[in-house]
Amino acid sequence: DAGVIQSPRHEVTEMGQEVTLRCKPISGHDYLFWYRQTMMRGLELLIYFNNNVPIDDSGMPEDRFSAKMPNASFSTLKIQPSEPRDSAVYFCASSLVLGTNYEQYFGPGTRLTVT
Amino acid sequence: AQSVTQLDSHVSVSEGTPVLLRCNYSSSYSPSLFWYVQHPNKGLQLLLKYTSAATLVKGINGFEAEFKKSETSFHLTKPSAHMSDAAEYFCVVMSGTYKYIFGTGTRLKVLA
Numbered sequence: 112d113a114g115v116i117q118s119p120r121h122e123v124t125e126m127g128q129e130v131t132l133r134c135k136p137i138s139g140h141d142y143l144f145w146y147r148q149t150m151m152r153g154l155e156l157l158i159y160f161n162n163n164v165p166i167d168d169s170g171m172p173e174d175r176f177s178a179k180m181p182n183a184s185f186s187t188l189k190i191q192p193s194e195p196r197d198s199a200v201y202f203c204a205s206s207l208v209l210g211t212n213y214e215q216y217f218g219p220g221t222r223l224t225v226t
Numbered sequence: 227a228q229s230v231t232q233l234d235s236h237v238s239v240s241e242g243t244p245v246l247l248r249c250n251y252s253s254s255y256s257p258s259l260f261w262y263v264q265h266p267n268k269g270l271q272l273l274l275k276y277t278s279a280a281t282l283v284k285g286i287n288g289f290e291a292e293f294k295k296s297e298t299s300f301h302l303t304k305p306s307a308h309m310s311d312a313a314e315y316f317c318v319v320m321s322g323t324y325k326y327i328f329g330t331g332t333r334l335k336v337l338a
Contacts, residue, residue: 115269142324154316154328167325202269206324211277213324214260217269 113137115218117203123224129191132221135184136205144215145178145188146202154202160186193225228253228319232329240337245304247332249317252298259300260318260326261291270316276300287311312336 116135124130136143144159158168163180171178175194180186190197200222204215233248251257258277262270274285281293291302300317317329 144326153330156325159325167323204270208324211279213258213320214272214275215326216272217262219269222267 115203115205115216117201117218117221119221120219121222121224123226124193125226126194127192128225129189130193130197130223130225132188132201132203132223134186134188134203134218136186136203137207137216138184140205140207140216141183142206142208142213142215143180143186144204144206145186146204148200148202148220149198157188190223193223195225198223198225228257228321228327230259230317230319230327230329232315232317232332234332235330236333236335238335238337239307241309242306245302245307245311245334247302247315247317247334249300249302249329250298251300251317251319253319255322258320259291259293260320261285261289261300261302262316262318263313264316264331265313273302273315307334307336309336309338 118133141162145157146154148154157170158178160180178188200220202217202220204217206215229252231250256278260275261273263273264270273289274283276283276293284290289304293300314331314333316331318326
């Protein structure tokens, strides 16, 4: 089992550039979550999908952020234009909700630095 | 609304001594609770979960946690700390819509 896969692992970009983060969930999982982790704010849920449909995007900070899940095996989080305050580690997680099993499995994260 | 409070931001223990990481929760109904561990520059790994079955939950790497409804607590323990346990630990409560609400984390330091 490959687990949740995220790419790139590290991204350094200049302010104003577009950034795209990618996630491949565990095969068969029906929920996908995007989180952001910073020292100041800890772990924050940005958006989550169920069966490829966005369910709750109330955590997305601004219109500069967008997320898509075109199929069950791929999701993207895009920031356009990027700003220095977007610097953080972005995690993707997936889960399969079945009975009392609904724990989330996290990817290794993408460390984003916006200069 | 659900919430969790991790009572200590940092905990230091000597190798071979017990570990206690404290977590209190708030929930309007029977909660689902989790502990995750994050090693430096790594993702989060599930240690254990409570989903209204046994109140004493055993997890990986010798960790366990006890759900105490009367105290609204879900403290994480380990009888004997190992150097490899040094990491950040997160207590999590899950809302009814499968959303996780994270505590602020406890950084565990293990002294040789």
